[in-house]
């Protein structure tokens with residue numbers, strides 16, 4: 001059974017349709033990157049899954065339970081990290097976590113051990129007795145993540161967990177997310193900064209103006225959106241014309257162009273076929289200096305998909 005199942009979800013705020021006909025299925029252990037510009041509907045979708053908003057239409061289930069029908073049961077299965085950090089400044093770090101553990105009805109006797117565990121996981125053990133207000137922004141963000149874990153939920157809903165952090169703190173959050181992935185959690189993580197999600201998500205969805213424009217495994221989306229890969233080659237100038245002529249005859253090559261000193265090949269064969277491109281050149285005596293696949297990141301995909309409609 002999927003852990004998260006959203007079908008034809010719709011949410012209206014008065015006249016404004018914030019989420020339209022959105023569907024999404026996530027199986028255990030999937031890390032889903034929810035990408036979209038400000039106001040696209042990410043927070044609204046996440047809040048519905050977190051039982052904080054009722055859908056206007058459609059269905060949203062966590063571990064088979066409809067969120068609006070049994071919110072209490074859903075809450076025990078999810079850890080929700082909102083995009084804004086609440087103010088609990090006069091709590092000590094451990095008291096803050098104890099408070100959340102209590103509100104999740106974690107038995108009193110189990111709490112100290114659990115708190116130590118999540119503090120260790122989020123690298124905050126040394127701050128156990130510090131006041132929340134004394135923490136840096138990055139630490140607060142990690143504490144916020146720690147609090148979503150105190151009841152050992154299966155599903156984590158993380159709304160822009162790295163927003164407003166400096167590069168080092170972002171890396172720390174990323175490392176933490178990788179650890180949570182390795183623990184088998186199913187995670188939805190939203191961001192409007194794309195490259196930061198690319199290397200640890202198993203799938204991504206791009207949402208714009210309330211609609212999911214594309215969703216699926218990253219590889220599949222890249223192929224769908226870009227229709228293939230771009231290969232970049234360098235050969236000596238003397239070999240260039242010959243190389244380009246050969247490349248145009250290779251199977252699955254759709255286009256060959258020269259961009260400054262580099263030959264760019266628009267290729268839609270499989271990864272296995274790709275070695276044939278290099279082989280064709282070498283067999284014909286072309287002195288290939290470099291041969292590489294152009295990095296395509298989520299940013300490219302996002303820009304292509306949203307065609308400049310980004311807010």
Ligand SMILES: Nc1ncnc2c1ncn2[C@@H]1O[C@H](COP(=O)(O)OP(=O)(O)OP(=O)(O)O)[C@@H](O)[C@H]1O
Pocket residue numbers: 013016017018036037038039040041042043044045083192
């Ligand atoms: N309580 C509300 N009342 C009215 N409109 C709202 C409310 N909450 C959100 N909206 C609107 O719904 C749309 C979707 O907002 P949402 O916060 O879900 O987007 P988002 O993708 O999470 O954006 P961000 O990246 O800025 O958090 C926006 O147009 C927003 O202004």
